[in-house]
Every structure is written in structure tokens, then in C-alpha cells.
Amino acid sequence: MPRPPDPAVRTALVEQAAAMLVAREPVTLRALATRAGTSTMAVYTHFDGIAGLWAAVRQEGFGRLAARLADVAPTDDPVRDLAALGAAYAAHALTHPALYRAMFDAAADLPDPEAAGAAFTVLVDTAARARDAGRIDADPLAVATRQWAAGHGLILLVISDVLPRAALAEHAPPIITAIVAAAGDDPARCAASVRAGWSG
């Protein structure tokens, strides 16, 4: 009997919020509602307030990230793939810095953590392939976590204008190489793989 919620309104709100975030405009309830062609109340029926909207935006951000990482085609060199994933991850973050920041503002409580987990799983799986191929002998989960943490920190420092943009290309490959080599890979071979994967 009731009128069903319009899914189009929900997606429009999330899209607009993400767009405003990218455009570096302040995401206020009224501005968002106006841009989405609706009223402020829609945010409450669909998301139960602006906190819920942020959660949906974070979810959207992790979904886009996972999609972007899934687009990285695996090769027969898993270490190269690891670096390629890092490059894709960094590209996503640098293209949408505000969205990336928002994603980690409260990344712990996502509506559907699986989506975020999917992005991370790609990393772990690639590290596992590296182990299966005999390139590394350390725990793939540990290697993936270290890659992620190090990349996250470097990206945030660049986004925050603490380090120049060039710092990413200068330091990311050496860091990836260091972690993978420490996990057991041959340093020279590892460096070559990372260089190839990072460049694309």
C-alpha cells in the first residue's frame, strides 16, 4: 500500500555527494538535496541522516576502488602485478583525493564491509600467487597488509600536500620492492618486476 522508496533518488544522492566531494565543494544537506533535485528529507528516508549518507559514500568509494583494482589484468609475474595494483590504487586515490580521505574517515564501520574486503583480497591473492610461484616465502596476508599500510601512508602525505606529488613515483616503487624483497624475493629481479608493474 505504501509508496515504495525510489532507488533512483538514493543513487542520485550518493553520486551527487561523491561529485561534490570531488569538486571540493562543501557537502551540505541543502546543497546536496538541491543538486539531486529533491529535498533534505530524502536523505533521512534513504540513509537515516547525513552519517548514513557518508557511510554510503564510503561504500561507493570502496566499490569503485575494488572495481579499479579488478581491472588490473594478472600476468605471469605476480610481483609485477603487485606493483601494478599499487599503481592503480594510487591513481584512484590521487584522482579523487577528497573521496579517498572520506573513505578512511571511518572505514571501520561500512554498511557492507565485504566490498572493501574485496579490494584487499585482490592484494592478498596476488601475494599468494607470488608465494605459490616461489617468489616469496612470507605470509601473503602479512605482505599485502604491509604494502597497503605503506602505500596508504605515502598517498595520504601526498594528498595532504606534505610531500610533493612526485614523491609517489619516487618512493612507492622502492617501498614495494623493499617489502617484497624482504619477504624472500631476489632483490634485483624484484626491482625489475616492480618497475615494470608500476609503469603499467
Next chain:
Amino acid sequence: MPRPPDPAVRTALVEQAAAMLVAREPVTLRALATRAGTSTMAVYTHFDGIAGLWAAVRQEGFGRLAARLADVAPTDDPVRDLAALGAAYAAHALTHPALYRAMFDAAADLPDPEAAGAAFTVLVDTAARARDAGRIDADPLAVATRQWAAGHGLILLVISDVLPRAALAEHAPPIITAIVAAAGDDPARCAASVRAGWSG
């Protein structure tokens, strides 16, 4: 001829703001003024608004960080010192997570960047000692930057409850070891030094 601004009011405001941040209370202008025993206008005369107050708080945070790092007594093993600095840095961040977060919300524009630079300089100098001692042959600035970025990312993920607190002790030493070893140090010796430095 005018009445000079009271420095005590200024410091009281910064201290109270930092305290409220640590106590995880929302830092509002009115609550802050009440706790500092003054009025909201004091924030404007001393800091030109709450944005300026945040800048002062960030400055305070970097000052405390620099002080804490300066307390780390150098030994004859620079790699060990590097790990000890990392441990002190992490301890500072985990003790005051909200303050650490605030520090990097806009770390690019500090009133006096030198204070923040001082904290970083300790890292660079220690890396330079490692090079002078023949432990590493890479650029000390690059090594320090990589340590910082990787540690920053790991700490933020822990603070954000994305990774468990135990992840810090699990991953920080291996990451430090990986970066320093990749810079030229002997892997086994490096691991031992880092272990010693991290434990204190």
C-alpha cells in the same frame, strides 16, 4: 597604549583544546571557552577563528612529537635508533589518536613549519648516521621519508580501527627492517638492530 593580549589565555586555549581532543569530546567554541575560563571572543583575538586554533593545536601536537623524539637517546647503533624513533613516534600517536589525526588534517600549513621539520630532521639525521657508519648507502632523506610514510599509514589504519592494535607490533618492525635492508644494510644484522630498538 593598548592592552596586551594575555599569553596565558592563549596557552590555556590550546591546552584545553588538546585535552578535549584527547578526551574525545567535540571541540566546540563555546565548550572550549567555558573550559578555558574565558569567552569565545578570545579565540578570535588570539587565533583569528577556530581554523587558527586548529593550526595552533597542530603546532602543539608537532611540538610534543618533536620533544618525544628528542628524548630518544642515540646509541652507537643508528639502525637501532631508527627503530627506537619509530616506536616513540607510534607511542605518541597511539596515546593521543585524536590529536595525531588532527595534526595531519592540514599538516601542510602550520604557523611554524620548523617545529614539524624538527621532528622529521631527527629521522633524517639518524639515517645519515647510519650511512656514515656504513650501514646503508642510500640517500638518508629518502630512507627517512619512506620510514615516515610507511609508519604513518600503519598508524592511521590502526587508529581508524581498520587494523587491530596488535598489527603495529607485528608489522612495524618488519617494514622498518625491509626499508633499511633495501637501503643497503645486512638483512640479519638489520633485523636484530630493529628488534632491539623497537623493544626499547
Next chain:
DNA sequence: CGCTAGGTATAACAGGGTTATGGGACACTC
């Protein structure tokens, strides 16, 4: 075809930062 339940719009509310306004204390002048 009417009834009803729930989404949407409008408007009032609470709390945040900022901006006027006035008083009062300090330092400088004579």
C-alpha cells in the same frame, strides 16, 4: 473507487561558527 501507509516537501528547531557592540584594563603622554 476509496483507504491507507509511507515518501516527500515545507517549516520550525537546536547547536555550531562568526560578527556586532560595549565595557573595561593597560600603557603611554603631559
Next chain:
DNA sequence: GAGTGTCCCATAACCCTGTTATACCTAGCG
């Protein structure tokens, strides 16, 4: 040492934000 001007600080209004109350009105069912 009294006068005086300058700005620090307290009070109170303002605007904008998120939230909540209320009314409408649409969509589905008996």
C-alpha cells in the same frame, strides 16, 4: 599622577548547518 586612547574580552545577536515535526500526496490494495 590624571587623562586618554587603544585593543582585549564578555554579551548578544546573526547565519548556516543538521535534525525533527507536520502536512500533503502519491501509489498500491481491498
